[in-house]
Amino acid sequence: MTRAGAAPVRNVILFVGDGMGLGQIEAARCYAGETLFFESFPFRSLIDTAAAGGWITDSAASGTALATGYKVNNGVVSLAIPGDEQELETVLEYFQGWGKASGLVTTSYLTDATPAVFGAHAAYRFDSEMIAWQYLNRTRPEVLMGGEAAGLSLAVAESAGYHVVTDRLSLVAAQTGTVARLCGLFGAGYLPYEYDGLGERPSLAEMTACALSVLSRDPDGFFLMVEGGLIDIACHGNDLARCVAETLAFDRAVETCAAWAHGRDDTLILVVADHETGGLSVVRDAGPGLLPEVSWSTTGHTAAPIALFGWGANAEWVEGASDNTHVAGLMRRRVPLPGEAVSITRTSVDRLQAVWAALSGTVYRIEQSAALRPAAWQTREIVTAVTSRVTLEHVVGTEPSCGFFRMVPMAP
Numbered sequence: 001m002t003r004a005g006a007a008p009v010r011n012v013i014l015f016v017g018d019g020m021g022l023g024q025i026e027a028a029r030c031y032a033g034e035t036l037f038f039e040s041f042p043f044r045s046l047i048d049t050a051a052a053g054g055w056i057t058d059s060a061a062s063g064t065a066l067a068t069g070y071k072v073n074n075g076v077v078s079l080a081i082p083g084d085e086q087e088l089e090t091v092l093e094y095f096q097g098w099g100k101a102s103g104l105v106t107t108s109y110l111t112d113a114t115p116a117v118f119g120a121h122a123a124y125r126f127d128s129e130m131i132a133w134q135y136l137n138r139t140r141p142e143v144l145m146g147g148e149a150a151g152l153s154l155a156v157a158e159s160a161g162y163h164v165v166t167d168r169l170s171l172v173a174a175q176t177g178t179v180a181r182l183c184g185l186f187g188a189g190y191l192p193y194e195y196d197g198l199g200e201r202p203s204l205a206e207m208t209a210c211a212l213s214v215l216s217r218d219p220d221g222f223f224l225m226v227e228g229g230l231i232d233i234a235c236h237g238n239d240l241a242r243c244v245a246e247t248l249a250f251d252r253a254v255e256t257c258a259a260w261a262h263g264r265d266d267t268l269i270l271v272v273a274d275h276e277t278g279g280l281s282v283v284r285d286a287g288p289g290l291l292p293e294v295s296w297s298t299t300g301h302t303a304a305p306i307a308l309f310g311w312g313a314n315a316e317w318v319e320g321a322s323d324n325t326h327v328a329g330l331m332r333r334r335v336p337l338p339g340e341a342v343s344i345t346r347t348s349v350d351r352l353q354a355v356w357a358a359l360s361g362t363v364y365r366i367e368q369s370a371a372l373r374p375a376a377w378q379t380r381e382i383v384t385a386v387t388s389r390v391t392l393e394h395v396v397g398t399e400p401s402c403g404f405f406r407m408v409p410m411a412p
């Protein structure tokens with residue numbers, strides 16, 4: 001299928017730390033004694049996570065916002081609820097429309113909400129059999145890795161044409177071959193915490209490396225979602241040691257991916273959470289190798305804003321994002337191109353504010369015209385963009401009358 005419009009970035013990798021708020025990142029940083037790897041990404045932003053109706057979100061609603069750009073009710077998997085209940089196109093489906101390969105990797109069971117919102121549509125997040133059926137028969141991502149779940153067993157995956165592996169050694173062996181569709185099922189339900197020892201199971205970093213090795217064979221590029229699913233589970237139990245260890249394991253998976261992407265200019269890596277869990281905040285840093293003193297405020301989710309980190313192609317758009325619904329656009333590149341108007345609004349009776357998307361460091365000419373047909377564009381001013389936005393304030397009445405504005409890049 002061919003899509004209209006500007007082509008998306010070749011490879012997009014989205015890391016989702018389930019329940020990983022700012023407190024979780026800080027606690028892991030205290031324990032590590034240094035900033036986490038993904039904290040070194042050049043672009044970051046804080047985003048809100050509320051579900052439709054303004055509720056504290058669950059992973060289905062927040063995941064749907066990340067995957068589709070739409071707010072839905074808690075428990076809903078990529079359907080317009082509230083709304084007309086139609087399927088909301090996920091970024092995975094969008095990228096498949098561009099011919100790209102796709103993959104879902106998690107330390108949770110594979111039909112859990114976070115992977116589900118990318119590869120399925122369901123009114124109820126715990127409809128595991130229906131979600132599994134959609135993975136294997138509809139969206140068919142080239143890579144599926146996580147825990148077994150109702151509807152997603154070794155036998156079912158094999159009969160759907162997947163090469164199935166069930167432990168670390170067979171996973172590592174599979175990546176060197178020419179496997180077209182790889183399904184890793186590493187026991188029933190959640191994988192164990194890395195803190196408690198993985199036994200024969202692969203780490204999240206190892207799963208990420210294998211997924212990249214399979215997906216990067218597609219000449220059209222790929223979309224990969226990697227979830228650190230157990231940060232949330234540890235935080236529901238206010239279990240700091242496992243929360244920290246899972247956050248660090250998640251960080252190692254990001255580092256593995258960044259090492260793979262090193263030197264490429266066609267790949268976007270985003271690191272985000274779906275929500276914060278536990279109301280965790282650090283009270284005192286106890287030094288490297290020691291768990292910090294912390295406080296928890298709940299065993300549930302909170303409405304705390306979460307961080308979004310970006311590296312690579314189009315990552316500069318991260319700094320403008322303020323809501324979880326913006327992340328899908330970042331990945332799809334449904335963000336304004338440099339020079340496109342973001343908004344031109346009258347902010348008061350006599351004031352007009354125009355905002356354009358820009359490439360930082362580029363010189364632009366802002367023009368104005370009293371009419372569009374026939375247009376008589378006149379240079380208003382020359383500006384150098386210092387961020388990804390250029391803003392013009394126009395006071396109506398005290399300046400020459402002009403109804404229309406535009407911004408054009410100047411030849412270097």
Ligand SMILES: [Zn+2]
Pocket residue numbers: 019059232233236277301
């Ligand atoms: Zn949770």
